Amino acid sequence: MSAVAVDGVWKFYGDYPALRDVRLSAEPGCCLALIGRNGAGKTTLLRIIAGFSRPGRGHVRIFGQEPRETSTRARMGFIGHGISVYDELSALENLILFGKLYSLPDPRRSAMEWLERTGLERVRNGLVREFSRGMRQRLAVARAFLHDPGVLLLDEPFTALDDRAIAVLQRLLREALAARKTIVMSTHQLREALELASHVALLTRGQVSFHGPATPEMVADPGYVYARYGEAG
Amino acid sequence: MIAFFRQVLVVTVKDLRAELRTKEAVNASLAFALVILLMFSFAFDPLEETTREISGGLLWIVFAFAGTLVLNRSFAREQPNDCLDALIAAPISGAALFLGKALANYVLVLAVELVALPVFGIFYGVHWTAQFPQLMLVLLLGAWALTVVGTIFSALTVNIRLREVMLPMLTYPILVPALMGAMQLTAGLVNGKPISGDTVSWLKMLIGFDVIFTAVSLVLVETVLVG
Amino acid sequence: MRDKLLFVLGAAAMVLLARNILVIAGFPNEANQGAIFKIIFFHVPVAMAAMGCAAAALVGSVMFLLTRNFKYDALAVSVTEVGLAFLAANLVTGSIWGRVIWGIWWTWDARLTSALVCWLLYAGYLMLRHAIEEPTQRATFAAVFSIFAFIDVPIVIFSIKWWRTQHPQPVFWGGGSIPGDWYLAAVLNLLAMVLLGIVLTVARLRQEEAQREIDSLRRTAHAF
Numbered sequence: 001m002s003a004v005a006v007d008g009v010w011k012f013y014g015d016y017p018a019l020r021d022v023r024l025s026a027e028p029g030c031c032l033a034l035i036g037r038n039g040a041g042k043t044t045l046l047r048i049i050a051g052f053s054r055p056g057r058g059h060v061r062i063f064g065q066e067p068r069e070t071s072t073r074a075r076m077g078f079i080g081h082g083i084s085v086y087d088e089l090s091a092l093e094n095l096i097l098f099g100k101l102y103s104l105p106d107p108r109r110s111a112m113e114w115l116e117r118t119g120l121e122r123v124r125n126g127l128v129r130e131f132s133r134g135m136r137q138r139l140a141v142a143r144a145f146l147h148d149p150g151v152l153l154l155d156e157p158f159t160a161l162d163d164r165a166i167a168v169l170q171r172l173l174r175e176a177l178a179a180r181k182t183i184v185m186s187t188h189q190l191r192e193a194l195e196l197a198s199h200v201a202l203l204t205r206g207q208v209s210f211h212g213p214a215t216p217e218m219v220a221d222p223g224y225v226y227a228r229y230g231e232a233g
Numbered sequence: 234m235i236a237f238f239r240q241v242l243v244v245t246v247k248d249l250r251a252e253l254r255t256k257e258a259v260n261a262s263l264a265f266a267l268v269i270l271l272m273f274s275f276a277f278d279p280l281e282e283t284t285r286e287i288s289g290g291l292l293w294i295v296f297a298f299a300g301t302l303v304l305n306r307s308f309a310r311e312q313p314n315d316c317l318d319a320l321i322a323a324p325i326s327g328a329a330l331f332l333g334k335a336l337a338n339y340v341l342v343l344a345v346e347l348v349a350l351p352v353f354g355i356f357y358g359v360h361w362t363a364q365f366p367q368l369m370l371v372l373l374l375g376a377w378a379l380t381v382v383g384t385i386f387s388a389l390t391v392n393i394r395l396r397e398v399m400l401p402m403l404t405y406p407i408l409v410p411a412l413m414g415a416m417q418l419t420a421g422l423v424n425g426k427p428i429s430g431d432t433v434s435w436l437k438m439l440i441g442f443d444v445i446f447t448a449v450s451l452v453l454v455e456t457v458l459v460g
Numbered sequence: 461m462r463d464k465l466l467f468v469l470g471a472a473a474m475v476l477l478a479r480n481i482l483v484i485a486g487f488p489n490e491a492n493q494g495a496i497f498k499i500i501f502f503h504v505p506v507a508m509a510a511m512g513c514a515a516a517a518l519v520g521s522v523m524f525l526l527t528r529n530f531k532y533d534a535l536a537v538s539v540t541e542v543g544l545a546f547l548a549a550n551l552v553t554g555s556i557w558g559r560v561i562w563g564i565w566w567t568w569d570a571r572l573t574s575a576l577v578c579w580l581l582y583a584g585y586l587m588l589r590h591a592i593e594e595p596t597q598r599a600t601f602a603a604v605f606s607i608f609a610f611i612d613v614p615i616v617i618f619s620i621k622w623w624r625t626q627h628p629q630p631v632f633w634g635g636g637s638i639p640g641d642w643y644l645a646a647v648l649n650l651l652a653m654v655l656l657g658i659v660l661t662v663a664r665l666r667q668e669e670a671q672r673e674i675d676s677l678r679r680t681a682h683a684f
Contacts, residue, residue, distance in 0.1 A: 406577055
């Protein structure tokens, strides 16, 4: 069974189809890079996979289940454009909060563990408001990994990150792939993404114009996929 | 069931803790309540007997205005870092999320009301302690009506233009029956008349309003959050 | 075909309305209130038409949430707008009547007050729509609000009735039986209003659908 299966998904804004009959899948241990221009529908698709909005037609299955099922949500981790942690709470409080929401057996221990893995244990009691950009981003990564999700959904994960956060994230993603987790990420930074991606899907005007394994040509020339399968110009 | 209420509580505690760190909403709301109490004293002679008769109404106008400031912040607090996404992604039901936020708002709205009440009593020479337990009952029921409608509409208006204006524009007309009931009951109680005979129907209406709108909100909240 | 039908219905509504106005104008003045009583032949039918619109808006909203078909959203917004127009007509005719009989334009009478609250409720619905850009979210949130508003209407009406019964109430027209032809005139006027409402709603509904199509074409054009 696919970890992520997107089957004939359409999404409409009024009558305008932002996604048209999207079919994708990702197997456990795979990293699927969603590429495409701004406005091609990458974020819309990721949000539908994550269950934040419902498709107009078609459906998404995560390990064969609806994304909105409680048990499915517990298996997904999401990093979006915002860091999704609270400025008024400390790093530790934030992680304990999410640990409790995910009903982890020992929220505090998991929180401490992830603070350590993201190099934030020293500032654990500092309010997020006082953190530097890079620290906030690492905390966002810790939040997404906290409940040990089987499927990681990342929307432009490398765009806003500083070097250290990129390094932390790439290390964690590699470990996750080694542990047969599934990653779906939308990205502009093809070079960073292709270091991890086993598969690539190109979205063009809300449609999948290419979906397949990442090939050496792609890694050598990030423009290759666009030139070959995307629209000219 | 226990898990549900534990999640509700986690959300409530989170909201309260975040609010109490900055006290943004509570301070603004309290200051606003005091300012309105002051303004009313110019509109009506505060110590006149006729003012005492309408004082229940004045008090609830203060509560409704001040409460909106608290409620506006409720979902707006989730905005800056896209925190709402993380809450929607978490394996808790929309109902638990809604109740958790509503309870946090309830505590804050009640806190503002409980501070404003004695101030009101002093400024307007009202013996609000005369029927204290019954007044508390009305306060609890009225505040819940305000909170439950305000919280669900706060979710509706969180990322739209003119949020600050839209919330009261949508909330007050819906709240007319509840506010009217609370006003009628409070006016009697602060004048020393306990709830009896004709006023019991107001109490029933207030309870009914609370129950109906809580139920409808719980049913519709998932639609509001996820579409 | 649909165009023609709409024109025919519209024309029928206008003819019926004109006929009703002539007939009602020909009625003798009512004993206590004089000519102003005749405003009731419009005042009551528009109120009923407005109530029908509120019910239709609820159906449209619930159906949209169940099916996510934008036709129902278009129905909900069209019928709400038409209903607001009817309710406004109800408020204005009531106010004119009040000016003549009570000598004041407005009184916080139970019916007037509840009509005003309902008008504000549904005006809020339109304001909410205007404030939301994204069509799916607009339709969803508006439908949710419409459900809240509809549930609130009976509570508003009952509570305001209670409120008013505790105060001295202006005397409404005294009892007495209504002549048969007056009754018929009122019913025919209701029919005219319903026809008018349907025509207006359908016209507005098509405009809404055309608007949605234009918006989506615009999005397509601007997508890249």
